[in-house]
Amino acid sequence: xxxxxxxxxxxxxxxxxxxxxxxxxxxxxxxxxxxxxxxxxxxxxxxxxxxxxxxxxxxxxxxxxxxxxxxxxxxxxxxxxxxxxxxxxxxxxxxxxxxxxxxxxxxxxx
Amino acid sequence: xxxxxxxxxxxxxxxxxxxxxxxxxxxxxxxxxxxxxxxxxxxxxxxxxxxxxxxxxxxxxxxxxxxxxxxxxxxxxxxxxxxxxxxxxxxxxxxxxxxxxxxxxxxxxxxxxxx
Numbered sequence: 001x002x003x004x005x006x007x008x009x010x011x012x013x014x015x016x017x018x019x020x021x022x023x024x025x026x027x028x029x030x031x032x033x034x035x036x037x038x039x040x041x042x043x044x045x046x047x048x049x050x051x052x053x054x055x056x057x058x059x060x061x062x063x064x065x066x067x068x069x070x071x072x073x074x075x076x077x078x079x080x081x082x083x084x085x086x087x088x089x090x091x092x093x094x095x096x097x098x099x100x101x102x103x104x105x106x107x108x109x110x
Numbered sequence: 111x112x113x114x115x116x117x118x119x120x121x122x123x124x125x126x127x128x129x130x131x132x133x134x135x136x137x138x139x140x141x142x143x144x145x146x147x148x149x150x151x152x153x154x155x156x157x158x159x160x161x162x163x164x165x166x167x168x169x170x171x172x173x174x175x176x177x178x179x180x181x182x183x184x185x186x187x188x189x190x191x192x193x194x195x196x197x198x199x200x201x202x203x204x205x206x207x208x209x210x211x212x213x214x215x216x217x218x219x220x221x222x223x224x225x
Contacts, residue, residue, distance in 0.1 A: 030210045042114075042200055042216035043153075086151055094209045096141075096165050100153040 003099035004032070004072075004089040012107045019076040021104040023089030026070065033090045033098065034063060034074050043088065046074075079108045113137050116201050116217035123191055124225055131186045131220045133201030141165075141206040142184040143214065144176060147198045159184055160206055191224045198222070 004023040013019050023032070031050045035043040047063045049056050049072065056063045062075040076083055086105045090098040114135045123129055135142060143166070144156040158166035159178040173189045184201060201217040 031212070033213060035216075037151075040219075042218045043202075043214075045213040045215065048213050088153065092211045096158060096160070096206070096209050096211060097155050098211045098214060099155075103151050 004101040006101045006104045010105045031092045114217040135203040139203040143202040145200040
């Protein structure tokens with residue numbers, strides 16, 4: 001299977017804390033993407049990181065990619081209640097497809 | 111303006127019926143997708159069209175048939191619905207560079223319940 005695997009499956013944090021989730025994959029990728037899904041909604045693209053990039057930032061989001069370890073991490077800083085959602089990594093190869101992992105469910109407590 | 115829209119949002123039907131889900135995107139993208147998300151939130155690619163040409167056809171029962179009348183529309187027709195077809199179906203679109211997928215834009219989903 002080419003899909004990424006997220007870790008942990010679920011995460012509960014206090015508002016204001018940072019949240020970190022990881023994604024591991026098995027074969028060399030072209031790019032890796034992170035998506036957010038709020039309950040009952042479609043997925044929203046957050047960040048795309050190419051295989052030759054090591055880190056990207058977008059607002060309170062920071063994504064790292066370690067191709068030697070075949071892993072990526074998503075850090076959400078200063079979390080807010082609105083960050084409560086499921087977060088998915090998706091790996092892209094040269095086969096037209098994105099392969100999604102099972103996601104990390106993040107709950108931010110007020 | 112809605113970028114990727116799907117209709118209907120909810121679909122409740124009985125086993126054996128035939129139903130269709132419609133998807134439209136106004137982003138000017140060349141590539142559209144259908145995904146199935148099960149109760150454990152696992153998202154599985156079903157089909158993809160690039161400029162009206164089928165480029166991904168995963169192992170899906172042939173009761174499922176996609177149709178792309180033009181590059182802004184991708185519909186999904188399901189024949190002889192079964193209980194196991196109950197899921198949320200998402201349409202998505204993206205630009206494509208050769209065979210590499212870039213960021214995808216998802217519709218709001220269609221929750222299909224088969225009774």
